[in-house]
Amino acid sequence: MSSRSAAGEGAATSASRARARRLHRVRRLRGVLVQIPFVAVMALVVVAAIFLIFDRWRRGTFVLGSAALLAAFLRAILPTSRVGLLEVRGRMSDVSTMVTLGIAILWLSTSIDPLGTD
Numbered sequence: 001m002s003s004r005s006a007a008g009e010g011a012a013t014s015a016s017r018a019r020a021r022r023l024h025r026v027r028r029l030r031g032v033l034v035q036i037p038f039v040a041v042m043a044l045v046v047v048a049a050i051f052l053i054f055d056r057w058r059r060g061t062f063v064l065g066s067a068a069l070l071a072a073f074l075r076a077i078l079p080t081s082r083v084g085l086l087e088v089r090g091r092m093s094d095v096s097t098m099v100t101l102g103i104a105i106l107w108l109s110t111s112i113d114p115l116g117t118d
Helices: 003-033 036-053 057-077 091-111
Strands: none
Touching (some): 057 091
């Protein structure tokens, strides 16, 4: 084995390792970016929970219903490879379930008499 072939193998190995590291970073970044729609919906759920904790149940349920409709909208428009944890079953099943729940929650939050609360 000559020193020239050993140097060529070393350069190929280091290039291969660098490519593998770059690919690993890209996959990890993609794994994080795919969850952005889920994080947006969960942020609305947290806001709704804060409203509910401070006894603003109508506002809280309205935000919760809006979060369900946002989840349905994102599930409907984003490709399956980019919806992350919003994907539970098939697209139609997910969207129809979230739309039904979102509309029901919004209807309940707007139709019940406030009884002195907001």
